[in-house]
Amino acid sequence: MVPLSWYLVFSAALFSIGLFGVLSRRNAVAILLGIELMLNSVNVNLAAFWRYGDVTQMAGQVFAIIVFAVAAAEVSVGLALVISVYRKHNTVIADEIDMLKF
Amino acid sequence: MTTETLIWLIPLPPVLAFFLIVLFTNRNKALSHTIAVGAALLSWLGSMIVFVRAIGVEHLGEHPFESSINWLPLGDSWFKIGVLVDPLTAVTLFFVAWTVLMIFVYSVGYHNFGQPEGDHDHKGLPPHGATVEDHGHKHVVPSIEPMYSRFFAFIGLFAFGMFTLVVSDNLLTLFVGWEIMGLCSYLLIGFWYGKKSARDAAVKAFITTRVGDVFMLLGIAYLYSVTGTLSFREIFTEDVLHTLATIPSGVLGFSSAGLIGLLLFIGTVGKSAQFPLHVWLPDAMEGPTPVSAMIHAATMVSAGVYAVIRMFPLLSLDPTTMTIIAFIGAFTALFAATIAVAQNDIKRVLAYSTISQLGFMIAALGIGAYVAAAFHLITHAFFKALLFLGSGSVIHGMEHGVLHTGDHHVDPQDMFNMGGLKNKMPITFWTFLIGGFALSGFPIITAGFWSKDEIFADAFAHHQYLVFGTLALAAFLTAFYTMRQITLTFLGEARTKEAEHAQETRWTMTTPLIILSVFAVTFGWVGIPQHFPLLGGLVPNWLHEFVGGTLAEHPEAVEFNVVPLLTSLVVALGGLGLGFFVYRNVHSAAEDKLQLGFLRNKYYFDEIYDTVFIKPVTWFADKVVYQIMDKGFIDGILHLFGPATQGLGDTVRNYFDLPVINRFFGDGSANATYWFGGKLRVVQTGRIQNYLMLALIVFIAVGAALYFFVFSV
Numbered sequence: 001m002v003p004l005s006w007y008l009v010f011s012a013a014l015f016s017i018g019l020f021g022v023l024s025r026r027n028a029v030a031i032l033l034g035i036e037l038m039l040n041s042v043n044v045n046l047a048a049f050w051r052y053g054d055v056t057q058m059a060g061q062v063f064a065i066i067v068f069a070v071a072a073a074e075v076s077v078g079l080a081l082v083i084s085v086y087r088k089h090n091t092v093i094a095d096e097i098d099m100l101k102f
Numbered sequence: 103m104t105t106e107t108l109i110w111l112i113p114l115p116p117v118l119a120f121f122l123i124v125l126f127t128n129r130n131k132a133l134s135h136t137i138a139v140g141a142a143l144l145s146w147l148g149s150m151i152v153f154v155r156a157i158g159v160e161h162l163g164e165h166p167f168e169s170s171i172n173w174l175p176l177g178d179s180w181f182k183i184g185v186l187v188d189p190l191t192a193v194t195l196f197f198v199a200w201t202v203l204m205i206f207v208y209s210v211g212y213h214n215f216g217q218p219e220g221d222h223d224h225k226g227l228p229p230h231g232a233t234v235e236d237h238g239h240k241h242v243v244p245s246i247e248p249m250y251s252r253f254f255a256f257i258g259l260f261a262f263g264m265f266t267l268v269v270s271d272n273l274l275t276l277f278v279g280w281e282i283m284g285l286c287s288y289l290l291i292g293f294w295y296g297k298k299s300a301r302d303a304a305v306k307a308f309i310t311t312r313v314g315d316v317f318m319l320l321g322i323a324y325l326y327s328v329t330g331t332l333s334f335r336e337i338f339t340e341d342v343l344h345t346l347a348t349i350p351s352g353v354l355g356f357s358s359a360g361l362i363g364l365l366l367f368i369g370t371v372g373k374s375a376q377f378p379l380h381v382w383l384p385d386a387m388e389g390p391t392p393v394s395a396m397i398h399a400a401t402m403v404s405a406g407v408y409a410v411i412r413m414f415p416l417l418s419l420d421p422t423t424m425t426i427i428a429f430i431g432a433f434t435a436l437f438a439a440t441i442a443v444a445q446n447d448i449k450r451v452l453a454y455s456t457i458s459q460l461g462f463m464i465a466a467l468g469i470g471a472y473v474a475a476a477f478h479l480i481t482h483a484f485f486k487a488l489l490f491l492g493s494g495s496v497i498h499g500m501e502h503g504v505l506h507t508g509d510h511h512v513d514p515q516d517m518f519n520m521g522g523l524k525n526k527m528p529i530t531f532w533t534f535l536i537g538g539f540a541l542s543g544f545p546i547i548t549a550g551f552w553s554k555d556e557i558f559a560d561a562f563a564h565h566q567y568l569v570f571g572t573l574a575l576a577a578f579l580t581a582f583y584t585m586r587q588i589t590l591t592f593l594g595e596a597r598t599k600e601a602e603h604a605q606e607t608r609w610t611m612t613t614p615l616i617i618l619s620v621f622a623v624t625f626g627w628v629g630i631p632q633h634f635p636l637l638g639g640l641v642p643n644w645l646h647e648f649v650g651g652t653l654a655e656h657p658e659a660v661e662f663n664v665v666p667l668l669t670s671l672v673v674a675l676g677g678l679g680l681g682f683f684v685y686r687n688v689h690s691a692a693e694d695k696l697q698l699g700f701l702r703n704k705y706y707f708d709e710i711y712d713t714v715f716i717k718p719v720t721w722f723a724d725k726v727v728y729q730i731m732d733k734g735f736i737d738g739i740l741h742l743f744g745p746a747t748q749g750l751g752d753t754v755r756n757y758f759d760l761p762v763i764n765r766f767f768g769d770g771s772a773n774a775t776y777w778f779g780g781k782l783r784v785v786q787t788g789r790i791q792n793y794l795m796l797a798l799i800v801f802i803a804v805g806a807a808l809y810f811f812v813f814s815v
Contacts, residue, residue: 023791023798031791098788 007048014041028085028092032078039071105155106169109185112148112195113265113279115141116258123255131250135210138254142206145265149199156192163189163651168271168335186271186334190476190652193645194268194408197480200621201400201487202261204614208491209257209392211610212498213247220245226296228390231505242505244498247390253293257396260286264401268408273322273332276409280318280373283402284311290396291389303385310382314372321365324351325416328358338415338654347419360420366413367427374406374460377434381707384445384453391494394449398456399487407463407479414472415653428468432572435461437705439579443586444701447515448493451587455541456486458576462557465569471560472657476649477629478553484625485540485550488618492534495607495615496520496591499527503600512600517587518690522596526604531592533615538588540622542581543674546637549626551674556629558666574669581677589685597689633662 014037021034043064050060086092119141127133156162170184187195218232225248232245247253260283267279285308292304326332328349329342336342346359353361370376375383386397397403410417410427417423435458442454459482466475500514512519524531540550554577561570596602606612629645630637643659650656684695700706785796 019798023795094791095789097790 004048004052007044011041011044011048014038014044026093026095028082028094028097029079031094032075032082035078036071036075039067039074043067105152105167105187106185108148109152109167109187109269110169112145112152112269113262115144116260116265117262120255120258120262123251123258128251128255131215131246134251134254135215138258139203139206139210141258142203142261145261146199146203149195149265152187153192153196153199156187156189157648161651162187162192162648163653163656166191166335170271170333181274182272182333183275184271184333185269187269188652189648189650190408190411191268193476193480193649194404195265197483197621197625198264198268198400198404201395201483201618202264204487204618205392205395205400205491206254206257206261208395208494208611208614209253209390211608212390212392212494213250213253214244215246215250215610217244217246220248223248224296225249226294228294228297230510242508244501244505249293253290253390256286256289256293257392260290260396260401264405267405271333271335273325273334276412277319277322280369280405280409281315283405284308284315284373287311287386287393287397287402290393291386293389293393297388299385300388303382303388307382307386310379311372314369314379317365318369318372321362321369324358324365325362328362334412340654343415343419346416356422357420359416360423363413363417363420363423364426367410367417367423370406370410370464371430372406373409374403374464375457376406376430376461376464377437378707380434380438380457381704381711383457384450384704387447387449387453391449391490391497394453395487395490395494398453398490399483403456403460404479404483407460407467407475410464410467411472411476411479414467417467418470424468424470426468428465428566428569431461431464431466431468432569432576433461434458435465435576436572436579437461439576439583441701441704442583443579444696444698446517447513448496448517448520448587448591449490449515451517451583452486452489452493455489455580455583458580459486459541461576462554462573465573466557466560469561469564469566469569470657471557471564472653473629473646473649474553474556474560477556477645481540481549481553481622481625484618485537485548485622488533488537488615488622489541491611491615491618492530492537495530495611496523496527496534496604498607498611499523499530499604500600502605503598503603506603507599509600512598514600517590519598520591520596520601520604521594521598522592522601523604524592526601527592527606529606529612529615533612533619534592535588536619536622538584539678540626542584542678543577543670544678545671545674547623549622549624551670552626552629555667555670556631558670559631559660559663562663562666563660570666570669574673577670578673578677581674582681585678585681586685589682590688593682594686631662632659634667635662 018034018037018039018041021037022031023034025031025034046060046064046067050057050064053060082092085097089097091097116138119137122137123134127137152167156167159165159167166186166188168184168186170182172180173183174181214229218234220229220232223229223245227248229245229247231242233240233242263279263282263286265279266282267276270276270279288304288308291307292300294300295304322332325337328346329337331337331342337346343359346362347357349358350356351358351361356364372379383398383403387394389397417427438454438457438461442451442458445451445454459478463475463478463482466478497514500520504510504512504514536548540548542548543551543554545551557573558570558577561567561573596604627641628643630641630643631646632643646657646659703709785792787793
C-alpha cells in the first residue's frame with residue numbers, strides 16, 4: 001500500500017496545477033476549470049486522511065461529498081455569470097472584465 | 103374691653119386701611135376715603151375712651167396703663183415691646199387723634215371729592231380743573247385729584263406711625279413709628295411727583311431727617327448697651343438714672359446720660375426741624391396742604407418734641423445737654439421767626455412759624471419747663487393744624503378764582519395776590535383769625551397765650567434771662583408776621599381778579615376748621631396758672647397737675663410774676679398791632695420794606711449747605727467715585743481682564759489649537775488617509791486574477807512570517 005505522503009504530494013501537485021491555471025489562464029471558463037482542480041485536490045486529501053486515519057469515522061467522506069456539492073453549485077453559478085458577462089460585454093477574457101474597479 | 107387691649111388696638115385701624123386701600127379698593131375713590139376716614143374715626147374713638155379712662159385714674163403717673171409682650175428672645179431674657187399710657191401719652195393721644203381725624207375729613211374736600219375728572223390731569227401733578235357745561239355755557243370747576251386713593255392710603259400709614267410712636271412703651275417701637283413717618287413724609291411731600299420741586303423737596307426732607315435719625319439710633323444703641331433696656335419705665339427708675347448719670351461717656355466730658363440725651367436730641371433736631379437741620383421743613387410745603395398739616399402739626403414735628411419730652415428724666419441729668427437744648431431751641435425760635443417775616447408764600451410763613459414754635463417748646467424743655475413744653479406742644483398742634491388747613495382752604499378758594507379767570511400764571515399761594523378774602527370766605531377767615539391769634543398769643547382768650555405765657559413764666563422763674571429775652575423777641579416777631587399774613591390775605595381790597603372771585607370752600611373743609619378753632623381757644627383754659635390775676639383758680643390748673651404727674655418728682659408750679667405776663671401781653675398785642683399798621687396799605691411785594699435779601703433767601707442756608715455739603719459730595723461722587731474708582735479702577739480691572747483673556751485665547755489658538763489639534767490631528771490624519779488611499783487605489787485594478795495573486799502573495803508572506811516568528815519558537 002502506498003504511503004500517505006504519496007497522496008499528499010499528488011494532492012499538492014494537483015492543487016498547484018489548479019492554482020496556476022486560475023492565475024495564468026485568460027479565459028474565465030478555464031479559470032473555473034482550475035478552481036475545480038483545486039477543489040478536487042482537496043477531496044483527494046480528505047479521502048486519503050480518512051483512509052489512513054480512523055476508518056470508522058465517516059467525516060472525511062462526508063466532507064468530500066459536501067465539497068462535490070459545493071463545487072457543482074459553484075460551477076453552475078460561475079458558468080451562469082460567465083454567460084451573462086459574455087452576453088453583455090461580448091467577452092470571456094478575465095482581464096477585460098474589470099467592472100469591479102472604482 | 104380692658105384699657106390695655108384698647109391701647110394695643112389704637113394704631114391698627116389706619117394701617118389696615120392702608121393695606122385695604124393699596125391692595126383692594128384703590129380704584130374706588132369713595133370706598134377708599136370711607137375706609138381711611140372710618141379707620142381714623144376708630145382710632146379717634148379708641149383714643150378718646152383711653153383718654154377719658156386715663157383722666158379718671160388717680161396718680162396715673164405712678165400707675166400708668168401698661169402692657170407688654172415678649173418679642174425678641176435674647177439668650178436668657180426677652181426684649182419686650184408694649185404699650186404705655188401715662189399722663190403725657192394721654193394728652194398727646196388726645197390732640198393727635200383729634201387733629202388726625204380732622205385732617206382726614208378735610209382731605210376729602212381738599213382733593214375735590216365729588217368733582218368731575220380733570221380735562222387733562224395727569225397722575226403725579228395737581229389737578230388742573232375740568233370744564234363742565236351748565237345751561238348752555240361752559241365754565242371751569244376744580245377737578246378731583248387723580249391719585250385720590252393713594253393719598254388716603256399714605257396718610258393712613260402716616261397716622262399708624264404716629265399712633266405707634268405715641269403709645270410705645272420703649273424707644274425701639276417709638277423709633278419704628280418715627281421711621282414709618284419719615285418714609286410717609288417722603289412719599290407725601292413727593293405726592294405730586296410730576297413736579298421737580300416736589301421730588302427735590304421729598305428727597306431733601308428724607309435725607310435731612312435721616313442725618314438726625316442716624317444719631318438718634320446711635321443714642322438708642324448706646325442707651326441699650328449701658329442699661330440693657332429700652333423700656334421707658336425701666337430707664338426712668340432711680341437706679342438706672344443714677345448709673346447713667348455717673349458713668350462717664352469718654353466724649354468731651356459728658357456723662358453717659360448727657361451723651362445719650364444729646365444723640366437723641368439730634369434725632370429731634372432733624373425731625374422737628376430745629377437749627378441747623380431746619381432746611382427741609384419749608385420745602386415740605388410742596389406736598390398737598392393736608393400733608394403740611396399732618397407733618398407740621400399733628401405728627402412728625404410733634405413726634406420730635408414728644409420724644410424729647412418723653413426722655414426728659416434722662417435729658418435733665420446733664421446740665422450741659424440741657425443748656426445746649428435750651429440754646430438751640432431759643433435760637434431756632436428767633437431765627438425762624440425772622441425768616442417768616444419776609445416770606446410771601448402763605449404756607450411757607452406757616453412753615454417757618456412752625457420751626458419757630460417748635461423752638462419755643464425745645465427751649466422750654468431745655469430750661470426744665472416740662473409741663474410748659476407739653477402744653478405748648480398740644481396747643482400748637484391744634485392751632486397750627488387749624489392754620490394749615492385754613493391756608494389750604496384759602497389756596498383752594500384762590501384756585502377757584504384762578505380757574506374762573508383762566509390765568510394760570512397767578513400763584514394762588516402768594517399772599518400778595520390775595521387781599522380782601524374776609525368777605526369771600528367768612529368761615530375760613532374767622533377760623534384763621536382764631537388760629538393766628540392763638541399763634542400770636544392773643545391775651546386771655548386763646549390757647550396759645552396760656553401755653554406761651556407759661557414758657558415765659560418758667561424761663562423767668564428759672565432765671566434764664568437770655569432764653570427769656572430771645573423767646574420774647576421771637577414771640578413779638580410771631581405776632582408781627584401772623585398779623586402781616588392775616589392783613590395781606592384777608593383784609594383790605596382784593597389785589598387781583600382771582601382774589602375777587604375766590605369762593606368759600608365746602609363743608610368737608612370748613613367743619614374741621616371750626617372744630618379745631620374751638621380747641622385753639624378752649625384748650626388753653628385747662629392750663630391757667632393757679633395764681634393768675636382774676637382768672638387764676640376759677641378753673642383748676644388741671645393740665646399742670648395731670649401732665650406733671652408723669653414725672654417721678656412732680657414739678658412745682660412757678661410763682662406768679664408780673665414781668666413775664668406783661669412781656670407776653672406787650673409782644674403779642676404790639677406785634678399784632680404793628681403788623682396791621684405796617685401792612686394795611688401795602689399793595690404789592692415791592693412796597694414791602696422787609697423783603698430783605700438775606701431774609702427772603704433764608705440766610706442763604708440752602709446755598710451754604712449746597713456749597714458745603716452737596717457740591718463736595720456730588721463732586722466726590724463724580725470725580726472720585728465715578729471717574730477714578732469706577733471708571734478708572736473697576737473698569738480698568740475689567741478692561742485689563744478683557745484683553746488679557748483675549749491674548750491668552752489667541753496664543754492658545756495660534757500655538758496649540760491650530761497647529762496641533764487642527765493641522766496635526768485633524769488635517770494630518772485626513773491627509774494621511776488620503777495619501778494612503780491614493781497609493782493603494784492602484785491595487786484596485788478590478789481584475790480578479792490580480793486580486794488572487796495579491797492574496798496568494800500575502801498568504802505566503804504571512805505564512806512565512808508565522809512560520810519563522812511563531813511556530814519556529
